[in-house]
Amino acid sequence: MQITSISTPTSLETVLERIFAIGRITRSDQQVLMSTLLSKEDLNEKELQQINQIFDRIKRGLLKVVD
Template sequence: MSERVCAPPLAVEAIVERIFETRRITRADQQVFMSALLSKNSLNLSEQQQIDRVFEGLRQGRIRVVD
């Protein structure tokens, strides 16, 4: 049985800032990030830009994926 991460809803911007401060994204970070995004009916421009920022950071190697 898999364990779900239950955390209070966080602003997408706060999650992204934490990811960039640590320069890494854990599986728990990913789950919180996805939960925050999927809990919305639609994403505003700022949220879309934050997602792009994380993907670009991953692509360029500025963010490491860790367990």
């Protein structure tokens, strides 16, 4: 299994916006977010807040995870 990494903040922003817009997250999206969080890249406050919102919505069952 290959984990994709986000190379630019714009890419991360695009992924986050799409997840919020459609109300679903793919396993690939989830891997990208985890990889971004675990990378050495600095995330701004807004990005961290959005990522936390996504994982909170997954835990609460408000965001559907699809393959």
